[in-house]
Amino acid sequence: MTTQDKDTIYKTDALIAEDIDAYLETHQHKTMLRFITCGSVDDGKSTLIGRLLYDSKMIFEDQLATLEADSKRVGTQGEGIDFALLVDGLAAEREQGITIDVAYRFFTTEKRKFIVADTPGHEQYTRNMVTGASTADLAVILIDARKGVLTQTKRHSYLVHLLGIKNIVLAVNKMDLVDYSQEVFDEIVADYTTFAQSIGIEAFVPIPISGYMGDNITAPSENTPWYSGTALLPHLETVEIDSTKEPQEAPFRMPVQWVNRPNLDFRGFAGLIASGRVQPGDPVRVLPSGKTSKVARVVTFDGDRAMAVAGEAVTLTLEDEIDCSRGQVIVAAQAPLEVADQFESTVIWMDEHEMVPGRAYWLKIGTQTVSATVQHPKYEVNVNTQEHMAAKTLDLNAIGVANVTTDREIPFAPYGENHDLGGFILIDKMTNQTVAAGMINFALRRAQNIHWQATDITRDDHAAMKNQKPAVIWLTGLSGSGKSTIANIVEKKLARMNRHTFLLDGDNVRHGLNKDLGFTEADRIENIRRVGEVAKLMTDAGLIVITAFISPFRSEREMVRQMMQPGEFVEVFVDTPLEVAESRDVKGLYAKARAGQLKNFTGIDSPYEAPEGAELRIDTTEMTPEQAADLIIARLIP
């Protein structure tokens, strides 16, 4: 590439200097392309990005001075400029010589502004690549011309395809090191085509480049006369972006983010349009409630709009006063979204702690956050071979397909149709960490076809007949803490007070309802879930339910609390120090656990998470079971 080419195409100093107003006018009409670069550690990713920044003049003189100094100090290019140093960020990483997170870089040309997500190629960092790919319109997959299509190439391509990126560039890099051989390039493209087709990638654009030498980056290279396609940057500048085009052609959908109510005369629903377009007068439906109305105004700070399209943030007012709140979705009335509470989803696990099937997590989709559980994976995908493997759970960076159940119906679209309405994250309820990303494949018919049967005698009727308020008294604590003893006294006392009760005891339930369950973490969660469901049915029948279960995990106790009507769940922490419980050892279980004959025994080799917001705490070292029972009853019947 000659210097002159570069100047004519990418340096616009002349226009800037001569007519800044004309320049600004051009630049205000630029579009934006977000892309991700994927490649293995030595494929020259950082060098390529550094080169793009350098060639598009996004590097200033002071940065260049730092770059030259750094190149000499820690660079890998001898005396030459190491472009990779421009983009390798945090200090610690720079010393290790690898990038370990997602970094976003910016450059601009005449036609477009670019945001590059730079993600590492290491196997353990699927998480980062998925994160970077989730917001990308296009992916540049780098291949080292000397090495050809590697396992990593396949993994990156699979992930890019999984995240639904349709614009793919195959950049065959380091062409200078294979003498710019057409044969090498053609062979790699043929290999890649076979693979791409096998995983469902419909199209890609192959370009031979050298990030280090600058071949086919900004202009066609004289070193590859056999290549007749466009250079990388011109391609990125002109390619039609599917991810911004397709949503505009779909029916109107807007998740409501914020209800704007500055005064009694104005009630607007603010959101970012996920797909389609909207005009005043359009008939719309609010999901999941199903209420319909018409759009009155499309309000913005810059005045009312005649129309707004996917990707724009607006505020709508409706002609009728209908209920609509954050999390609901306003859709075109004639083409509503599906609503469901069970889905087959692809789940990418992103946390150090593995997924716990059956545990309740927060699921955030669009602007809505609901409680959800993930079932055992149907299979895990080997990201290198794309083979399906049996799996009991998913650990960090694992990708699997599993059914997800939400605690209420949510409007959604399959991820393939719309990323904003089909992509979700899972949040751990205790740590609040984002632990997984998910993509809805489809709703399960099970949920769609089973409707709630309304009965004529309501739970209020049941309770009224018994002349009491239903409740669940949930005793939790270590084995041998005294839960069953206290529960039994509570029930006897309530019976004397003519209250209708039922005692669900841990050991007893395991003889019947839950005899198929063991003591692994997953089984313990299922044990508690079933007991919760039974207790819930009993409160519907108007009973006061007393339960005595170790129930060691906070999230499951929280799950049961969520199942019940507000105020009906009374968590009682039977607080007995481990030494005391172990010294009592009524059933001889601690001795067995200590001897290694009992696995997963709470307090010994399985944790007990003490309650933080229990309604009552009973210190059994200071209180008799009789006193404890009185305390509980006082709380129940003041």
Next chain:
Amino acid sequence: MSLKSLTHLQRLEAESIHILREVAAEAQNPVMLYSVGKDSAVMLHLAKKAFYPAPPPFPLMHVDTTWKFQDMYKLRDKAAADAGMELIVYQNPEAKEKGINPFDHGSLHTDMWKTEGLKQALDKYGFDAAFGGARRDEEKSRAKERVFSFRTASHRWDPKNQRPELWRLYNARKNKGESMRVFPISNWTELDIWQYIHLEGIEIVPLYMAEERPTVERDGMLLMVDDDRFPLKDGETPVMRSIRFRTLGCYPLTGAVESTAKTLPEVIQETLLTTTSERQGRAIDHDQAASMEKKKQEGYF
């Protein structure tokens, strides 16, 4: 059906508005940190757009060092009033009492007034989310900063404990005592900011535009003598020069550039033709390698 292609500024604007609304919806007690600079001006303008016709549902807070340019104080009060927002001005009482200033105390000035001042202010008002106008293109270590950046109860930033951000889904849940800093204009570049100010007619501090101002030259930096608190060294006399500022901080710490760019297009023109990067004008970045990163871990933005 003809498609409407959104410009880069329209996409950036929509993204920022989305982020502002998410925080307003999910945080208990958000606040917008306002530094009176051009990035703050854009962020505030976006907040007005996000909640129009209502005023933004959070206050503006200026963590003041008492050493800002006089023009900045003027615009600050006006901008808050125009937006219909409550303005909280916080000055670290300890720094005030000890008379901490940029001339005698070097980097302690930034530590006490800004880093400590910010922590104190957040604690005092119990804010659990603070919007900041930082951008990823400003500095290398910021390229990896999340839009939602989590801080421990002691305001520390742990690079290993940040959450993945996918699609437009931001996880704003946090444990008691923890807080988040949110950067709605993360993906804007300096040029985007200038173009947007130009396009939207956003009011900015006049110091960004060139004018004859009293200056002295010190350690290779051009400093403006903004008021009589500026201690002149022996032999120093302020010289009138046509200068402007590329960034605005405390006046003795912010270097000016000689310029004749009096209008916004001229400023943009000069910015585009210039050959030094934006933060070059700030003394604090030169302290040590990877200094921004260290400051961030300590709680400075």
